[in-house]
Amino acid sequence: MQSSTGIIWYCLNEFFWNTGKHSSVSIQQEIHELGRRARAAAHVLSRLETKEKNRILSAMADAIDARRASIQDANHLDLAAGRAAGLTPALLDRLELTGARVQAMSDGLRVIVELPDPVGEVLRQWTRPIGIAIEKIRVPIGVIGIIYESRPNVTADGAALCFKTSNAVILRGGKEAVHSNRAIADTLRDAGREAGCPEDAIQLVQSTDREGVRHLVQMTEFVDIIIPRGGEGLIRAVAEQAHVPVIKHYKGVCHTYVDADADLEMAMSICENAKVQRPGVCNAMETMLVHTAVAPAFLPEMAGRLQSQGVELRGDAEARRLVPGIKEATDADWEEEYLDLILAVRIVPDLDAAIDHINTFGSHHSDAIVTESAGAQAAFTQRIDSAAVYVNASTRFTDGAEFGMGAEIGISTDKLHARGPVGLEELTTYKYVILGNGQIKE
Amino acid sequence: MQSSTGIIWYCLNEFFWNTGKHSSVSIQQEIHELGRRARAAAHVLSRLETKEKNRILSAMADAIDARRASIQDANHLDLAAGRAAGLTPALLDRLELTGARVQAMSDGLRVIVELPDPVGEVLRQWTRPIGIAIEKIRVPIGVIGIIYESRPNVTADGAALCFKTSNAVILRGGKEAVHSNRAIADTLRDAGREAGCPEDAIQLVQSTDREGVRHLVQMTEFVDIIIPRGGEGLIRAVAEQAHVPVIKHYKGVCHTYVDADADLEMAMSICENAKVQRPGVCNAMETMLVHTAVAPAFLPEMAGRLQSQGVELRGDAEARRLVPGIKEATDADWEEEYLDLILAVRIVPDLDAAIDHINTFGSHHSDAIVTESAGAQAAFTQRIDSAAVYVNASTRFTDGAEFGMGAEIGISTDKLHARGPVGLEELTTYKYVILGNGQIKE
Numbered sequence: 001m002q003s004s005t006g007i008i009w010y011c012l013n014e015f016f017w018n019t020g021k022h023s024s025v026s027i028q029q030e031i032h033e034l035g036r037r038a039r040a041a042a043h044v045l046s047r048l049e050t051k052e053k054n055r056i057l058s059a060m061a062d063a064i065d066a067r068r069a070s071i072q073d074a075n076h077l078d079l080a081a082g083r084a085a086g087l088t089p090a091l092l093d094r095l096e097l098t099g100a101r102v103q104a105m106s107d108g109l110r111v112i113v114e115l116p117d118p119v120g121e122v123l124r125q126w127t128r129p130i131g132i133a134i135e136k137i138r139v140p141i142g143v144i145g146i147i148y149e150s151r152p153n154v155t156a157d158g159a160a161l162c163f164k165t166s167n168a169v170i171l172r173g174g175k176e177a178v179h180s181n182r183a184i185a186d187t188l189r190d191a192g193r194e195a196g197c198p199e200d201a202i203q204l205v206q207s208t209d210r211e212g213v214r215h216l217v218q219m220t221e222f223v224d225i226i227i228p229r230g231g232e233g234l235i236r237a238v239a240e241q242a243h244v245p246v247i248k249h250y251k252g253v254c255h256t257y258v259d260a261d262a263d264l265e266m267a268m269s270i271c272e273n274a275k276v277q278r279p280g281v282c283n284a285m286e287t288m289l290v291h292t293a294v295a296p297a298f299l300p301e302m303a304g305r306l307q308s309q310g311v312e313l314r315g316d317a318e319a320r321r322l323v324p325g326i327k328e329a330t331d332a333d334w335e336e337e338y339l340d341l342i343l344a345v346r347i348v349p350d351l352d353a354a355i356d357h358i359n360t361f362g363s364h365h366s367d368a369i370v371t372e373s374a375g376a377q378a379a380f381t382q383r384i385d386s387a388a389v390y391v392n393a394s395t396r397f398t399d400g401a402e403f404g405m406g407a408e409i410g411i412s413t414d415k416l417h418a419r420g421p422v423g424l425e426e427l428t429t430y431k432y433v434i435l436g437n438g439q440i441k442e
Numbered sequence: 443m444q445s446s447t448g449i450i451w452y453c454l455n456e457f458f459w460n461t462g463k464h465s466s467v468s469i470q471q472e473i474h475e476l477g478r479r480a481r482a483a484a485h486v487l488s489r490l491e492t493k494e495k496n497r498i499l500s501a502m503a504d505a506i507d508a509r510r511a512s513i514q515d516a517n518h519l520d521l522a523a524g525r526a527a528g529l530t531p532a533l534l535d536r537l538e539l540t541g542a543r544v545q546a547m548s549d550g551l552r553v554i555v556e557l558p559d560p561v562g563e564v565l566r567q568w569t570r571p572i573g574i575a576i577e578k579i580r581v582p583i584g585v586i587g588i589i590y591e592s593r594p595n596v597t598a599d600g601a602a603l604c605f606k607t608s609n610a611v612i613l614r615g616g617k618e619a620v621h622s623n624r625a626i627a628d629t630l631r632d633a634g635r636e637a638g639c640p641e642d643a644i645q646l647v648q649s650t651d652r653e654g655v656r657h658l659v660q661m662t663e664f665v666d667i668i669i670p671r672g673g674e675g676l677i678r679a680v681a682e683q684a685h686v687p688v689i690k691h692y693k694g695v696c697h698t699y700v701d702a703d704a705d706l707e708m709a710m711s712i713c714e715n716a717k718v719q720r721p722g723v724c725n726a727m728e729t730m731l732v733h734t735a736v737a738p739a740f741l742p743e744m745a746g747r748l749q750s751q752g753v754e755l756r757g758d759a760e761a762r763r764l765v766p767g768i769k770e771a772t773d774a775d776w777e778e779e780y781l782d783l784i785l786a787v788r789i790v791p792d793l794d795a796a797i798d799h800i801n802t803f804g805s806h807h808s809d810a811i812v813t814e815s816a817g818a819q820a821a822f823t824q825r826i827d828s829a830a831v832y833v834n835a836s837t838r839f840t841d842g843a844e845f846g847m848g849a850e851i852g853i854s855t856d857k858l859h860a861r862g863p864v865g866l867e868e869l870t871t872y873k874y875v876i877l878g879n880g881q882i883k884e
Contacts, residue, residue: 043801046825128846132835141857142827224857245687245858266880273882359485381875383488385584393574393878402883403874404570415583415666415871416687417858429857432845433823436835438708440715441844 027207031215034170035222037200038143042168044198046140050117056195057160061109063191064156064184068102074183075152082176094150095177105156105184108407112160115406118425119166132436138428140166142224145216146409147172147238149230152180158227159188159202161409165427168201170223172216174230175208182206217242227422229410232337247422249413251337252282252365254395257354257380259371260291264298266392267370271302273394274368276309280339282411283366283388283398287334287344289354295322295347303345311341318347334361351376355383362386364413366395387413387420469649473657476612477664479642480585484610486640488582492559498637499602503551505633506598506626510544516625517594524618536592537619547598547626550849554602557848560867561608574878580870582608584666587658588851589614589680591672594622600669601630601644603851607869610643612665614658616672617650624648659684669864671852674779689864691855693779694724694807696837699796699822701813702733706740708834709812713744715836716810718751722781724853725808725830725840729776729786731796737764737789745787753783760789776803793818797825804828806855808837829855829862 064071075097082092121138128134144167146158155171162169173181185204192201205212217226217238226246228238239246256274258267274285290299295318303313303323313319314329326345333344334357348354358367368390369380381389388398400408400421409427412418418426506513517539524534563580570576586609588600597613604611615623627646634643647654659668659680668688670680681688698716700709716727732741737760745755745765755761756771768787775786776799790796800809810832811822819833830840842850842863851869854860860868 043825043827046827126846128844132839134845139827240685243682245856247858263880269880269882277883377877383485385485385488385581386873388874388876390876391878393876393881394883396883397574397876397881398874402570403576404568414687416689419871420874429861431828432830432840432862434830434832434835434839435819436833438705438711439835439839440711441719441836441838 027209027211028215030207031205031212031219032222034200034203034205035143035216035219038168038170038203039222041198041200042140042142042166045163045166045168045201048166048198050119052196053117053164053166054113056192056197057109057113057163059195060160060188060191061106061113063187064102064106064109067183067187068099071102071180071183071187072097072099074179077179078152078177085176087176091150091176095152095180097152097180101153105153108153108157109160112164112407112424115164115424117164118428123430130439132434132439135433135435136430137433138425139431141427141429143168143170143222144427145170145172145223145226145244147213147216147226147228147230147234149174149234150177152177152184154229155181155184155204156188157407158229158409159185161407161424161427163192163197163201165424167427168198168203170203170205170216172205172213173208178208213238214241217244217246220244227409245417247410247412247414247418247426249282249363249365249411251363252284252411252413253286253335253337253361253363254283254365255287255289255354255358255362255367256285256395257289257348257351257358257367257369258291258294258298259351259354259369259373259376260293261373261376262291262294262298262370263372263392264294267298268302268305270368270370270392270394272305272309274396275306275311275343276341277394277396279341281396282337283395284339285343285368285395286336286338287346287357287361289346289348289357290319291351291354292318292347292349295319299323299345299347306343309341311343313343313345315345316347319345322347337363351379355380359383359385364415365411366390366398368393368395387411469651469653470657472649473647473654473661474664476642476645476647477585477658477661480610480612480645481664483640483642484582484584484608487605487608487610487643490608490640492561494638495559495606495608496555498634498639499551499555499605501637502602502630502633503548503555505629506544506548506551509625509629510541513544513622513625513629514539514541516621519621520594520619527618529618533592533618537594537622539594539622543595547595550595550599551602554606554849554866557606557866559606560870565872572881574876574881577875577877578872579875580867581873583869583871585610585612585664586869587612587614587665587668587686589655589658589668589670589672589676591616591676592619594619594626596671597623597626597646598630599849600671600851601627603849603866603869605634605639605643607866609869610640610645612645612647612658614647614655615650620650655680656683659686659688662686669851687859689852689854689856689860689868691724691805691807691853693805694726694853694855695728695777695779695803695805696725696807697729697731697796697800697804697809698727698837699731699790699793699800699809699811700733700736700740701793701796701811701815701818702735703815703818704733704736704740704812705814705834706736709740710744710747712810712812712834712836714747714751716838717748717753717785718783719836719838721783723838724779725837726781727785727810727837728778728780729788729799729803731788731790731799732761733793733796734760734789734791737761741765741787741789748785751783753785755785755787757787758789761787764789779805793821797822801825801827806857807853808832808840810835810837829853
C-alpha cells in the first residue's frame, strides 16, 4: 500500500514540479516573490531582541515535538517514492526521519536557543581626532539561501541558525525529501507565526525544478548569500551559476604527515583515528605522508593496523616496497576524496616535500603533522594553506561543536568571510556606526 | 613630435594587444602562467617577516623617486595616445602623473611601511576540554587580482597593500595607461628583486585584451579574490564573469535624512558638506530626505545655500512647492549616483518612511541622520542596512584614512568578508591552528 501510494505521489510530484521550460516564467515569479518577502521579513527580524528570538525558537522546538507523527507521515511518502525510484539504501537512510531523528531536530533548536546571540556585539570602538566616535557592530547578513540534498533535518537546523542571527532564510531542499521538508517548514512557520515571528522569516521553495535554483542564486537584489550543502556536483553547479556570493566547501582531502621526529605510537593512534573512526565525513584523512627516515619503522606496522580494520592502501613506489602487495597510487589518488576505507600513502624526503604535496593536492580543509620538533611544527602551521592546521591531533576535530562554537551549518574551505566551521558568528556581517556632533570634512 | 610618437605607440598597442579571438589561446596561456607564478610567490611571501617586508617596501619607494623621470616619460606616451584617441579632459587628468603625483606614490608606500602588519595576529585562542589548544590566526589571502581603469597610481598602491599583507598580486590596468603601469610595475619589481623580494610577488598583465580579464577572474585555482576598481560598468562586467570571489562596490547613493528633531543649522552645514565639498566621490550625498515638520523652516534656506554653490535640485511635489522652480525628481533620480552638483530632494512624513526610502533605493554605502532624538538615532542606526551609518556627521568620512585604518584599496558595499573601507586587515583571512598531544576523536 505504502509503496503504491508512494509511486502515485512521486508521479504527481514529477508532473507538478518538473514541467520544464514551459513553467519557467511562473517559477521565476515564485522565486522573485519569495525573495521580496524574505527581504521585507529581514528588515523586521533585524529589530527583534534576543529574548524574543529565543522564545520563538523554543516554540518552534515544541511544535516539532507536537507534530512528530505528521512529520513522520510526510517522510513515509518520501521514503516510499524513493524506494520506488530505486534510491540506494544509503540515500534512503539519509532521508529517513526516525522518531529519534525528529527528537534530535527539536533538541538541536533548543541548543541554538542556549547559544549566545552574536548580533549587536560591538567588535571595536574608537574615537577619531575630529571627535567622531566609530563603532564596528555585528549585524545580520540579511537573506540567506540554503540549497541542500536529502537530509531533511537541514530544514530545521538551517532555519534555526538563520533565525537566531536575525537572517531571513529561503530553503530549497531536494526533490526526494519534498514532503518531509514541507512538513517541517510548515511546522516552523506555523509555530513562528503564532509566537509573533515575522511572516516569511522562513520560506521553502515549493518548486523543485532546477530553474528555480538558477533564479535563486542569481537574485542579487533579494539574496545576500547562498550556502549549498551536499555533494561536490551540487556545490559546483551552484557556484558556477551563482551571482550571489556562495559560502561552500567542495571536498575534504585531508592529510596527516608523520614527520622524522614523530612519536610513532602517537602517529599510529592519530592516523588510525583520522582514517577509520568515521571515514565518510569531510574531515577524515584521505592521504598519509610519511618521512622517509621513519617509514621503515612506522609504515609496515601502521599498514597492518589499518588493513586489519578493512582499509585498502594505495601507495607510491617506496610505500609498496615497504608494504608489498598494496595497490599503486596514481596521480589521481592524491586529489581523491574517498569518503571510504581507502587511504593513499606517500613517502616524502622531507618536511618541504610534505608541505608542497598538501598545498598542491589538498583541498585546504584540515591537515595534520605529527612531530615533536618545534621547528617542524612552526613551519607546518605557518605554511600549510588550510582552514585548520593540526599539530599532534586528529583532523577529525574540525567541527563547530568540537571547536566549541555550538551548532554549525557546514565547513568553509573558502578564504573570504568564513573559513572552517560556519556557526552563528559566521552568519553575521558588520556595519560601522558613526556618532558625531556636526562634524564635516575639511 | 610627442603627439605623433603617441599615435604610433597607440597604434602599435592596438595592434599587439587587441588582436581579438585569434590570440585567445596565447592570452589564456599568459594569464595561466601569471597565476602559476603568483601562487608560487605567495607561498614564499607567507614566510616573510614584517621587518623584511618593510625593508623591501622602502626600497620600492626609493626606486619610484629615483626613476621619476622615466615613469613620467612613459606617462607622456599614454597622455599623447589618449589625446589622439579623444579622451575627455577629465580622463586625461586622471591619467596624468605630475611630479607631485609620482611623489605621492612613493610617499604612499612609506605610509604603508609605517602601518602595523596584520598578518600573524592571534584573533582568538582557547582550549577545549579534551586538551587541544585552538588559535585563530590572521593569515594572507594568497593571490589577489586587481582590475582597474585609468589612474596609474593604483599600480603602486595596490601592489604595496598586497605586499604588506604577504599577498601576491596580479595587476590588470586599463589600456589607456599601459605605458605608465608598465613603468611603475617594472620599477617595483626591479627594486623588489634587488632587495630580495620573491620573484612574481607583483605581476602586471601585459595584454590589455578583454579576454585576459575573463581568464583572470575565472582562474579559481590560482586567484583567491578579485578587486575591481573603476566605473560601475567595469565592476558589473567583472562581477558577472567572475568565478573567483569579488570584493566591490558598484556605487555610492548616499543619503542625509534631516529629522523632525534636527538641529537645523547643523543639518545645513552637514548637507552642504556632504553634497558640495567633493561631489565626484562615492561618499558624497546624492539624495536629501527632509521630515515634513521641519521642511518649511529648513528646505528654502538650504536650497538657497546649495543653489548659490551651483547645485541643481530635483524635488518631489512637496519640495517643489517649498522651493518653486526646481526640476521634478522622477523615480530614476532616487537610484542615481550623480557624482556631480545635482541633488535629489524628498519630503518624508516620518522616520519610517526615511528608513524605507534609504533601504529601498540606496546602495548600502553611507547614510546619515541629523537629529537630537535618541530614539530616532537608535532606530536609524539599527535599521539602516548600510556599511556606514552616521548620526550628526557628514557621510564624507567613509574612507580608510578618516577611519584611522591607514591606506585603503576601496570601499566595499558587499556584506561578506569586507564591508566599508578595505584596508590591510581586510586583505587577510584567518586559519585555525590546533595544538594537541595525541588527541583522537572518541
